[in-house]
Structure formats: structure tokens, C-alpha cells
Amino acid sequence: MSFIQRLEQKSKQIRNEVLDLCVKAGTGHLNSSFSCVEILVALYYGNYMKFNVCKHTDPSRDKFILSKGQASPALYAILGDLNFFPKKELDYFAQTNGIFGVHLQHDVPGVEITSGSLGIGFGVAAGLALAHKLNRESNLVFCLIGDGECYEGSIWEAAMFASHNRLNNLITIIDRNHLCATDFTENIIALESLRDKWKSFNWDVVEIDGHDFNEIDLALKDVRCRKTQKPKIIIANTIKGKGCSFISNEPLWHGMAPKGELAKIAKKELNQEDI
Amino acid sequence: MSIVLQSLSSSQNLQDLQISQISQRDSFWNEMYEIAKKDRDVIVLAADMGAPALDKFRRDFGGQFFNTGIAEQNTITTAAGLALAGKKVYAYAIAPFITLRCFEQIKCLLAMMNIPVKLVGVGPGFSYEDSGPTHHTVEDISIMRILPNMKIFNSTDSKTAKGFARLSYECVNPCYIRLDRQLLPDIYGDQDDFKEGMKTLIEGKDSYIVTTGNMVHSALRIVKDLNNSNMKNINVGVIDIYKLPIDQNLFLSKVINSQSIITLEEHTLAGGLGSNILEIFSDNSVKIPVKRYGLNFNDKYCYKYGGRENMNKQYGLDIETLQRSIQSYIFSIV
CATH class of the missing domain: 3.40.50.920 (Rossmann fold)
Known part of the structure; x- marks a missing residue:
């Protein structure tokens, strides 16, 4: 099995686990998690990010800030799979005796910050990146933001701050799934051209298919030897709900988990050979 | 019917109280200068806000001072990031803007995660007396005191302002330091520790x-x-x-x-x-x-x-x- 195939296999496993934990809890942002599974799998299993499960607070680790905290099921499934905490905890997601719920929580091993209120994690990532620069440390800071999150003015405050302070150790990925809770972004307030916006904020911009590991690899492989002072933004075009047809690109499925028969159909679709 | 002015370290009588020669902000930043000289992890993020004493800080500790512009929300988030990496961060602006303007960031990061960023706000109450209600700071104690972990230091004079520099530096929780804009008499003495x-x-x-x-x-x-x-x-x-x-x-x-x-x-x-x-x-x-x-x-x-x-x-x-x-x-x- 090739490197790429292994990552694809892992993505399938993580989607299954995300579905299971959301269905069991009867809640969770399933489609927001599905759009960023490949991105997270690449970071955690693709050797792009340095971390040590046994020493998860090791100061020399790279930091990962999940600014779109509603995608916590995807991150929790991965952290559980990597044994940051007993995997059994996934069964209690958002339930009595559970140690975590729908939005990301900083006290879960492997998690850096509490997020869920949007537009906040990205600035924290910029602050971390600045601290590493000041300390002459080579750690990288990875941050995943949502495209809907880009409506928050604080995203652009941090974007200016990061490029002004030459934070080329800050690698940000936008999960560009084109959807917010109620509608498509271009219907709400048009975000396009996102690429031009970030470029004009003096960021190094690349645009990729966020479900294609070859393209993710092209975007991430040089992050430790970049020859620019600009921070990097990867616009990852994705499908909200990727892997499950009836929740894909469907605004009204935001923040919901399928029940009963629909949960079975979702499971079946996830395990088709050609997802 | 006697007035017992307790023996503060100074032996001033009420009648003798003199208007301070130094503003609360200068008194505070002068002390922070001394602290930052010994601890290079002290970082000041100023949201387009100054003070004569801060000019000295900026001149001598270039890598410890950042002007974050008129962007208080980002000032809090980047301060939180710096603090998570071990820096001792002071975020500085006019009082309403470093509290109400970025309250969500303060709540979700500093309070929820107990990140010990120190907020320094100038101009409580009507101390921006010529500036109208956008610059009055009359709601901040109500909203800041409801936050778990948050400690509020409200300055009385230039001596408290100086004392709060050290107290906040040693505090393991987030703090909000309120500094009056106007020169007021000094009530306290240099020996008071305000603990x-x-x-x-x-x-x-x-x-x-x-x-x-x-x-x-x-x-x-x-x-x-x-x-x-x-x-x-x-x-x-x-x-x-x-x-x-x-x-x-x-x-x-x-x-x-x-x-x-x-x-x-x-x-x-x-x-x-x-x-x-x-x-x-x-x-x-x-x-x-x-x-x-x-x-x-x-x-x-x-x-x-x-x-x-x-x-x-x-x-x-x-x-x-x-x-x-x-x-x-x-x-x-x-």
C-alpha cells in the first residue's frame, strides 16, 4: 500500500469513527468534520507535523490550532486513534460522563485551545508563531480555519498581523467548503475572491483540492524550508459532508447527526470502495 | 470625632495630599520597565496606545514591544498565543476597547483557559472627560468581574499603579488593570504592597x-x-x-x-x-x-x-x- 493509499484508508476509518460518535451522541457537526478529514489526516499521519503522543505538551512540538472548533469530532477521532487519550472516550462524546462535547476543549490531551467561538483560534496561532520566532525556535504552527469563519473581522486583523510580523512559521489551511450554517457563502456575503484577498494581505497563497492527498502533499511538503517570509495560506476546496451523499452540500445538515435509517445509509456510503 | 488616618507607609495627613507628579500609566510602565529588563519574556502589545514611559520601554526592549494597531480582538488572541508559549504578555489600550470591544476573546481564551494575559486599560469612568460616551468606561467592572479567573486591579493613585505592575506580573491568572487618565493625589506610599x-x-x-x-x-x-x-x-x-x-x-x-x-x-x-x-x-x-x-x-x-x-x-x-x-x-x- 502506498503512502497516499494509507492516508486514504485512514481517512475512511476516521470518517467512520466520526459518524459513529455523532450518531451515538445524536449530535455533532458531522458535515463540518467530513470536509476536513483529509486535511487533518495529512497533518497527523502524513509526517508534516511534529508531535509526540507520550509528551504531548513538549515545548518543541508543532502546534495545531483547530480554529473551526465545530470540527472537533474529526480531531477527537484522530487524537483517540493516536492514543492521546483512551479511545473509549469517543463513545461518550457529548454525553453524561464524556470528557468532551461538540466544540473543541483545551483540556483534552493533544488539544491546544478551546474553540467554537469563531475567528479566535487563528489569532492565537499567530501569537504562538510570534513566540516561536522570538525564541528562535523552529516549531511550526498549523491552523485550520473555516471559510465561513472568514466573515469574522478578527480573521483579517490576525491576517494583517501575521504577514506584517513575517510569520512564515504559520501555516494556515482554509476548509473552503462553501457553506455556513444556513446557506452557501456566495449567497450570504460573497467571499470570493478568497485567493486575491489573502494575496493582498501579503500571504503566500496556494489553492488545492482538500480531499486529494497528492495536492495536500504539494502544499505541505515544503513547509519546513520555505524561502519566503510570508505566512502560508492553503485554500483547500472541499465538500461539506464529503463521503455521505445526502448531507453533502446541504445547508440544513449543519450541526446535525443522522438518525435511524439515515445513519445506516451514511455508514454504507462511507464504506463503498470509491469514496 | 477623630479622623484616624491609618498609618500608611507615608505619614501624610489628608490635608497634605499632593497631586501626583507622575501619571498612573507612566508609574505603571516605569515599573514594568524594571521588570522587563530582568525578564525578557515580558511582552507588551499596545493597540495603538502609548505613554511617555512606554517610549523608553519600546526603545530599549524592541523585541518585547509590538504595536498591534487598532485591533483589540487580535491583540487579545495574539496575546493569548504568546502566553500559551510562555510569554508574559501585557495588552494595552484605552479601557473600553481592551475590555468590551474584545470581551468574547477575553472570555473564551483568558477566562475559559485561565491564560494569564494582563490587560491594561487607561481611562476608567469619565476620565476621558472631553471625549463623550464612546470613551467613558463605566460598564467594565460589571462585565469583567463576572469572568472566572479574572482579577481586577483598580488604581487609586500612582503608587497603586506602580504596585499593580509587580502584583500582576506575579499573578498566575488573567488580570485587568484599570489606570486613571488624570493626575490624582497620591494616597499611598512606596512601601505599600497592596496584597x-x-x-x-x-x-x-x-x-x-x-x-x-x-x-x-x-x-x-x-x-x-x-x-x-x-x-x-x-x-x-x-x-x-x-x-x-x-x-x-x-x-x-x-x-x-x-x-x-x-x-x-x-x-x-x-x-x-x-x-x-x-x-x-x-x-x-x-x-x-x-x-x-x-x-x-x-x-x-x-x-x-x-x-x-x-x-x-x-x-x-x-x-x-x-x-x-x-x-x-x-x-x-x-
């Missing part, structure tokens, strides 16, 4: 004015005249509360034998110091009557100008009105 969070400035046998910030100065004047002039031998004291949350046991031990408490603040009544005192009394079944003096806008923000005293007059918080009102209240109770 108790409150100070009985004048002992009161019958009653206390419990106050904070610039209103401490008003209270001292009012009490001096009241105790000197009243015919009933009534003795009123003054307690300066400069740190919140209030140490309840210490506070109750000071006032438990009083017949009444008067609270005085240049802050909205809803949720402010007086409100806090009522909560403490209620929670501890203390039945001392409380009379609150503070701002009640009655649905109309303050668009008055012409100096702080003139503005306070609109709300019955000028010295003359307070003197009359407090005297009549005390006489009605005691």
Missing part, C-alpha cells in the same frame, strides 16, 4: 464609605468634612477596594459592626462595586443597610462635557451633592 486588595484609609465607628478608583479621593474629602462638622458625633470611615474579586472575609471583618454602608463609584450602578457589596451581604446574611452612589443613566448615555466634576454633577456624584446626600443618609440611619 490585601483593600485598605481602610479612615477608620469608621459608625459607617463606611466603600469606594474605588478616583472616587476614593472624593470619599476622603467628604468624610473629612462630615466627621469634622456633624453634630451627632457620627464617625464615618473610608475603605478603598482596589482589587476584585473582593476578599469577602476580610471585607466583612472590617464592616460587620457598621450601622450602614455607603458605596461610591464612578461606574454604572448595575453590576458595579455597590452591586458587588450587596451580593456579599446577601450571600452572607448580613443585614447592614447599603446606600449606593454611582451612575444611573436612565437610558441616556452621558453626552456632557466641561470637566469630570461637572459631568458627575449630572448624576449626583460631585463632591457638593454627595456631601449633602451622604450626610442626610447617615443622619437618617444612625
Whole structure:
């Protein structure tokens, strides 16, 4: 099995686990998690990010800030799979005796910050990146933001701050799934051209298919030897709900988990050979 | 009918109090300069806000000072990131903007995760007296004191401002330091350490004015005249509360034998110091009557100008009105 195939296999496993934990809890942002599974799998299993499960607070680790905290099921499934905490905890997601719920929580091993209120994690990532620069440390800071999150003015405050302070150790990925809770972004307030916006904020911009590991690899492989002072933004075009047809690109499925028969159909679709 | 000005480290009498030669912000940043000289992890993020003493800081510690621009939300988030990486961060702006403008960031990061970023706000109450209600800071104590982990330091004079630099530096929680914009008399001395969070400035046998910030100065004047002039031998004291949350046991031990408490603040009544005192009394079944003096806008923000005293007059918080009102209240109770 090739490197790429292994990552694809892992993505399938993580989607299954995300579905299971959301269905069991009867809640969770399933489609927001599905759009960023490949991105997270690449970071955690693709050797792009340095971390040590046994020493998860090791100061020399790279930091990962999940600014779109509603995608916590995807991150929790991965952290559980990597044994940051007993995997059994996934069964209690958002339930009595559970140690975590729908939005990301900083006290879960492997998690850096509490997020869920949007537009906040990205600035924290910029602050971390600045601290590493000041300390002459080579750690990288990875941050995943949502495209809907880009409506928050604080995203652009941090974007200016990061490029002004030459934070080329800050690698940000936008999960560009084109959807917010109620509608498509271009219907709400048009975000396009996102690429031009970030470029004009003096960021190094690349645009990729966020479900294609070859393209993710092209975007991430040089992050430790970049020859620019600009921070990097990867616009990852994705499908909200990727892997499950009836929740894909469907605004009204935001923040919901399928029940009963629909949960079975979702499971079946996830395990088709050609997802 | 004696006024007992407790032996603060200085032996000043009330009459001798002089307007400070140094602003609270300069006093604070001068001390931070000394701290930052020894600890290169101290970082100042200024949201387009200065002070003469900060110019020196910026000049000498270039890598420890960043101007984040008029972007308070990002100032808090980047401060939190720096602090998570071990930096000791001070975020500095005009008081309403470093609190209300970025309250969500303060709540979700500093309070929820107990990240020890220190917020430094200049201009509590009406101290931006010429600037209108956007620059008045009269709601911040109400909203900041509800945050878990948050410690509030409200400066009384340049000495408290200096002391708060060291106290906040040593504090493992997020802090909000409120520095008055105007030059006020120095009540305290250089030896005071401010660790108790409150100070009985004048002992009161019958009653206390419990106050904070610039209103401490008003209270001292009012009490001096009241105790000197009243015919009933009534003795009123003054307690300066400069740190919140209030140490309840210490506070109750000071006032438990009083017949009444008067609270005085240049802050909205809803949720402010007086409100806090009522909560403490209620929670501890203390039945001392409380009379609150503070701002009640009655649905109309303050668009008055012409100096702080003139503005306070609109709300019955000028010295003359307070003197009359407090005297009549005390006489009605005691």
C-alpha cells in the first residue's frame, strides 16, 4: 500500500469513527468534520507535523490550532486513534460522563485551545508563531480555519498581523467548503475572491483540492524550508459532508447527526470502495 | 470625632495630599520597565496606545514591544498565543476597547483557559472627560468581574499603579488593570504592597464609605468634612477596594459592626462595586443597610462635557451633592 493509499484508508476509518460518535451522541457537526478529514489526516499521519503522543505538551512540538472548533469530532477521532487519550472516550462524546462535547476543549490531551467561538483560534496561532520566532525556535504552527469563519473581522486583523510580523512559521489551511450554517457563502456575503484577498494581505497563497492527498502533499511538503517570509495560506476546496451523499452540500445538515435509517445509509456510503 | 488616618507607609495627613507628579500609566510602565529588563519574556502589545514611559520601554526592549494597531480582538488572541508559549504578555489600550470591544476573546481564551494575559486599560469612568460616551468606561467592572479567573486591579493613585505592575506580573491568572487618565493625589506610599486588595484609609465607628478608583479621593474629602462638622458625633470611615474579586472575609471583618454602608463609584450602578457589596451581604446574611452612589443613566448615555466634576454633577456624584446626600443618609440611619 502506498503512502497516499494509507492516508486514504485512514481517512475512511476516521470518517467512520466520526459518524459513529455523532450518531451515538445524536449530535455533532458531522458535515463540518467530513470536509476536513483529509486535511487533518495529512497533518497527523502524513509526517508534516511534529508531535509526540507520550509528551504531548513538549515545548518543541508543532502546534495545531483547530480554529473551526465545530470540527472537533474529526480531531477527537484522530487524537483517540493516536492514543492521546483512551479511545473509549469517543463513545461518550457529548454525553453524561464524556470528557468532551461538540466544540473543541483545551483540556483534552493533544488539544491546544478551546474553540467554537469563531475567528479566535487563528489569532492565537499567530501569537504562538510570534513566540516561536522570538525564541528562535523552529516549531511550526498549523491552523485550520473555516471559510465561513472568514466573515469574522478578527480573521483579517490576525491576517494583517501575521504577514506584517513575517510569520512564515504559520501555516494556515482554509476548509473552503462553501457553506455556513444556513446557506452557501456566495449567497450570504460573497467571499470570493478568497485567493486575491489573502494575496493582498501579503500571504503566500496556494489553492488545492482538500480531499486529494497528492495536492495536500504539494502544499505541505515544503513547509519546513520555505524561502519566503510570508505566512502560508492553503485554500483547500472541499465538500461539506464529503463521503455521505445526502448531507453533502446541504445547508440544513449543519450541526446535525443522522438518525435511524439515515445513519445506516451514511455508514454504507462511507464504506463503498470509491469514496 | 477623630479622623484616624491609618498609618500608611507615608505619614501624610489628608490635608497634605499632593497631586501626583507622575501619571498612573507612566508609574505603571516605569515599573514594568524594571521588570522587563530582568525578564525578557515580558511582552507588551499596545493597540495603538502609548505613554511617555512606554517610549523608553519600546526603545530599549524592541523585541518585547509590538504595536498591534487598532485591533483589540487580535491583540487579545495574539496575546493569548504568546502566553500559551510562555510569554508574559501585557495588552494595552484605552479601557473600553481592551475590555468590551474584545470581551468574547477575553472570555473564551483568558477566562475559559485561565491564560494569564494582563490587560491594561487607561481611562476608567469619565476620565476621558472631553471625549463623550464612546470613551467613558463605566460598564467594565460589571462585565469583567463576572469572568472566572479574572482579577481586577483598580488604581487609586500612582503608587497603586506602580504596585499593580509587580502584583500582576506575579499573578498566575488573567488580570485587568484599570489606570486613571488624570493626575490624582497620591494616597499611598512606596512601601505599600497592596496584597490585601483593600485598605481602610479612615477608620469608621459608625459607617463606611466603600469606594474605588478616583472616587476614593472624593470619599476622603467628604468624610473629612462630615466627621469634622456633624453634630451627632457620627464617625464615618473610608475603605478603598482596589482589587476584585473582593476578599469577602476580610471585607466583612472590617464592616460587620457598621450601622450602614455607603458605596461610591464612578461606574454604572448595575453590576458595579455597590452591586458587588450587596451580593456579599446577601450571600452572607448580613443585614447592614447599603446606600449606593454611582451612575444611573436612565437610558441616556452621558453626552456632557466641561470637566469630570461637572459631568458627575449630572448624576449626583460631585463632591457638593454627595456631601449633602451622604450626610442626610447617615443622619437618617444612625
